[in-house]
Amino acid sequence: MLGHVREGILIAFDSLRANKLRSALTILGVVIGVSTVMAMASIVQGIQTQIFSAINAAAPNTFYVMRFNFTTQPMDPNNPPYEIRIRPPMRESDMEAVKRLDEIGYASLWVQVLGRIEYQGERTQRMELWGADDRYLEVLGGTLLRGRLFTRSELNSGAPLFVLDSEVADRLFGAADPIGKYVTVGGRALQVIGIFKKPDNMFEPPGQQRGGVMPYRMARSGYTVDEYNGIILCVRPRGWVPVDQAQDLVTVALRRARGLRPGMPNTFDILTQDQLLSLITTLTSAFFAVMVALSGVALMVGGIGVMAIMMVSVTDRTREIGLRKALGARRVEILWQFLVEAATLTLMGGLLGIVFGLLAGEVLKRVLAIQASVPLWSAGVAALVSVAIGLIFGLYPANRASVMDPVEALRHE
Numbered sequence: 001m002l003g004h005v006r007e008g009i010l011i012a013f014d015s016l017r018a019n020k021l022r023s024a025l026t027i028l029g030v031v032i033g034v035s036t037v038m039a040m041a042s043i044v045q046g047i048q049t050q051i052f053s054a055i056n057a058a059a060p061n062t063f064y065v066m067r068f069n070f071t072t073q074p075m076d077p078n079n080p081p082y083e084i085r086i087r088p089p090m091r092e093s094d095m096e097a098v099k100r101l102d103e104i105g106y107a108s109l110w111v112q113v114l115g116r117i118e119y120q121g122e123r124t125q126r127m128e129l130w131g132a133d134d135r136y137l138e139v140l141g142g143t144l145l146r147g148r149l150f151t152r153s154e155l156n157s158g159a160p161l162f163v164l165d166s167e168v169a170d171r172l173f174g175a176a177d178p179i180g181k182y183v184t185v186g187g188r189a190l191q192v193i194g195i196f197k198k199p200d201n202m203f204e205p206p207g208q209q210r211g212g213v214m215p216y217r218m219a220r221s222g223y224t225v226d227e228y229n230g231i232i233l234c235v236r237p238r239g240w241v242p243v244d245q246a247q248d249l250v251t252v253a254l255r256r257a258r259g260l261r262p263g264m265p266n267t268f269d270i271l272t273q274d275q276l277l278s279l280i281t282t283l284t285s286a287f288f289a290v291m292v293a294l295s296g297v298a299l300m301v302g303g304i305g306v307m308a309i310m311m312v313s314v315t316d317r318t319r320e321i322g323l324r325k326a327l328g329a330r331r332v333e334i335l336w337q338f339l340v341e342a343a344t345l346t347l348m349g350g351l352l353g354i355v356f357g358l359l360a361g362e363v364l365k366r367v368l369a370i371q372a373s374v375p376l377w378s379a380g381v382a383a384l385v386s387v388a389i390g391l392i393f394g395l396y397p398a399n400r401a402s403v404m405d406p407v408e409a410l411r412h413e
Helices: 002-018 020-057 092-099 136-140 152-157 166-173 216-222 243-257 273-316 318-326 331-368 376-402 406-411
Strands: 063-066 104-115 117-119 127-132 143-147 161-165 182-185 188-197 210-215 231-237 269-271
Touching: 020 273, 020 331, 020 376, 063 243, 092 104, 092 231, 092 243, 104 216, 104 243, 117 166, 127 136, 127 216, 152 210, 152 216, 161 166, 161 182, 166 188, 182 210, 188 210, 210 216, 231 243, 243 269, 273 331, 273 376, 331 376
Parallel strands: 127 210, 161 188
Antiparallel strands: 063 231, 063 269, 104 127, 104 231, 117 182, 143 188, 161 210, 182 188
């Protein structure tokens, strides 16, 4: 058996050398399909790794209470059903009820608004502007590069202050120092008192990146806030309290504060980090599945090309097949010879696809600024799939060669 495999491989390499252009076109579809799968696997893994790192850089045990969680229960936010519309927004009384729990180490209301940031004629696209407190970076993650955060008196008074994202600061101020200067944030003048750098996360959708943070009371009174999902209660349990236990305690406290009787549904939703990770995994998996399906088309085209070329090869070598059968070659030996030849062709395409996929992964890593690496399993799967394509699509021409009548084959011109 090993001798037949070795012979088939040698014949396949002879065919490659003798018909370089034809062989290259034959395996082109396999190369494209395999390299696409490799590159997409690299991107998906890089995105997931970066997002997981961003979440872990913040407080992984933090969870959020909001009026309605649109991420886990999709619906039109502009036309929610009646049972959602009657839910009250998150209030300070809700925050105080949660703060009274001994198991909770941090609870604070935050608001999210959208707006542009302007300075001397330069302005950004619409982005997230947060109203929060001095523990904003501790909860969401990030590093204070310069300046400071808000004092307690500034938070209580809703002072017109702003801590600016470093990328936005570079875009608006260039080499100048933004600290102490005033920027127009959503139409209001705020003084920049600090610059922070958020955790790397290229998965942020354009136009929805964080631009900065102001005191909660400033954002609540000075801007139009989405009453459905723009107000959230940020909660973090103490280190010795499990997150699921803290969620149960918060649920009981909020139900009591809102006067909900047993059997009545909650008038709030809880969003956890696990739910965020699950959503991200679902999105990236769906993206990867679509790309695999598109790659499958290229592999199918490559397989059809292999079948066509093998049919041509069988026709060109009809006399050779007849001579081998006349000298005693069995049907299974002829069948195996052409199957190995087809599998060798597609394996060559798979190996080239792996090389191009690795190169594409490196290029995408630099372009997208992500820490992407090609998973080892994708290289093994790519090699196996390419061999399988050769065996599947090479079966018909190989079978045709194996059933030839030796006398008719020797008469072939």
